[in-house]
Amino acid sequence: MLLSEVVAAAATVTATSSRLAKVEALADLLRRLPPEEVAPTVGFLIGRARQGRVGVGYRTVSGLMGEPAEAPSLTVADLDHLLDDLLAATGTGSAALRQDTLQTLGRRATAGEQQFVTRVLIGEMRTGALEGVLVDAVAKASEVPGATVRRAVMLSGDLGETARLALTGGADALEQVGLAVGTPVLPMLASTAAAPAAALAITGEASVEYKLDGARIQVHRDGDDVHVYTRSLAEITHRVPEVVEVVRTFPATQLILDGETLSLDEDGGPRPFQDTMSRFGAEAQRSTVLKPWFFDILHVDGEDLIDRPLSERLPILEKVVGAYRIPGEVTADPATAERVSRDALAAGHEGIVVKGVDSVYAAGRRGKSWVKVKPVHTYDLVVLGVEWGSGRRTGWLSNLHLGAYDPTGEFGEPGEFVMVGKTFKGLTDALLRWQTEHFPTIETRSTKHVVFVEPVTVVEIAIDGVQRSSRYPGGIALRFARVKQYREDKRPDDADTIQTLRAMLPSG
Structure with missing residues (x-):
């Protein structure tokens, strides 16, 4: 298919606020795609090409595109191959090769295609073609129930491949998608409450567990073959050999575990999050050791557990991981939940997560079954801009423009970020240097x-x-905002929503 047809569909989606119209435009596009181009096209539309980030920034791309072509000739396959070439360009001479590749592409692309390709390359796709809309479009184009498509996406973690299966094999193909050891799944997420009692009021009887200030991990084991993934499903096995060794000691041959890892100080207390992330992101092993803690089990020795209630999963988890289970208690008593919260805080942790005992593992979903409670309101936001500092901060990029995620399009296009405030507080000299670079x-x-x-x-x-x-x-502003830390382990669509922040407004 010509890339111009994808660009035209994306433009249609951008131009309409109607979800039904977006779905219809995308479904029509999906029906016309050759099977081998479905997955790449879906990746382009959601801003996550199958090759990932290929190491070029906005300035590089925009500076090399040149004069646009008058007539379209590029295909979806051309762009997919370009990303393969850019990803493979490493080592001596790679900069020149990347430049030549981008210039060749730019000469063949029309003005609209140049803009589209630039957004694909830098991972900023503002079409409103978010995953939820595309899931509905896949269901419509393939005539498969939406629930079946959503479950396949959750279990595979790959919307593009799910779309290909749906369009080529229908519901039968998607129903074959299950948990596979070695294939990471989207993590289950938590909503927020102000106090333990409020969280219990939402969940009912629950497992009240420590909320660690660590990095989320998902670990897959098949015999001695162990793989570790981040919350964004990136593999980091080679960075965490100590986690791999721990999991190899567990009394099971096949496992999928959900948990966190963090570094500890000499007294066994948690080190600051920045220390954990520095070690977590290191390509070479460092002296700081990471300890894993696990709070859920999705699969054990050939048996999928995600559809079984938490009350059944927890005993299996404890039997498998033993002392590596995150501390917690099952209770319906607010006083007990308050005590667990105090214990977690006294041990240096962030707070608690309250998990309904009847809940199944809803991969990729943020519902009311898991509710986090932290004494200080902290939210993950996205940086939209940075102001140059003045006074002592002259020459440094300082004041941050902060945006909350708007998945529904209530305040603009679905998937945009709504500005909610600015802050320069909490920035150390090290962070100022990092921001400026x-x-x-x-x-x-x-x-x-x-x-x-x-x-x-x-x-x-x-x-x-x-x-x-x-x-x-968004009709709100943050009060006394200050920076805690950057979250390199999180994607922009992991950010807290404008709807979550607006829910904090007093009624009336």
Whole structure:
């Protein structure tokens, strides 16, 4: 298929606020795609090409595109092959090869295709073609129930491959998709409550567990073959050999485990999150040791457990991981939940997660079955821009423009980020240096005072609350926002939503 047809469909999606119209436009596109081009096209539309990030930034791409072609000739396969070539370009001479590849592509692309390709390359696709809309489009195009498509996406973690299966094999093909040891699945997510009692009111009887300030991991074991994945499903096995060795000691030959890892100090207490992430991201082994803790089990020795209630999964988890289970208690008593929360805080952890004992493992979903409670309101937001500092901070990129995720399009296009405030508080000299080096590499445009950036950097922000405000499009502003840390382990669509923040407003 010509790439121009994909660009036209994306433009149609952008131009309409109707979800039904978006679904119809995408379903029509999917029906016309050759089977081998379905997965790449879906990846382009959601801003996550199958090759991942290929090491080129906005400035590089925009500077090499050149004069656009007058007539379309590029195909979906051409763009897919280009990304393969860019990913493979490493070592001596790679910069020149990348430049030549991009210039060749730019000469063949029309103006609209150049813009589309640029967004694909830098991972910023603003078409409103979010995964939820595309799931509905896949269901419509393939005439498969939406629930069947959603479950296949959750279990495979791959919307593009799910779309290909649906369009070529229908419901029968998707129903064959299950948990597979070695194939990571989207993690189950938690909503937020202000206090343990409020969380229990949502879940009923629950497992009240420590919330660690660590990095989320999913571990797959098949015999001695162990693989470790991040919450975004990136494999980091080679970075965490100590986790691999621990899992090899467990009394099972096949496992899928969900948990966290963090580094400990000399007294056994948790080190700051930055220490864990520094070790977590190291390509070479360092002296800091990571310890894994596990809070759920999805598969054991040929048996899938995700459809069994947590009350049945927990005894199996404890039998398998023993002392590596995250501390917690099953209770329906608010006083007991408060005590577990105090114990977690006293041990240096963030708070608790309250998990309904009747809940199944809903991969990729943020519902009411898991509810996190932290004494300080912290939210994951996305950096939209950074202002140049003044006074002592002259020459440094300082004040952050912060955006919350809008998955429904209530305040614009679905999948956009709604600005909710600014902050320069909590920034150390080290963070100022990092910001000043990092953000120009993802700049999209700038003014005299502000560098606007791709909305891809997640930062954890502590706030005292929110207040009504007409200054920002979401109708709220953050109160006393300060930076806690950058979350390199999270994707932009893992950020907290504008709807979650607005729910903090007092009624009336």
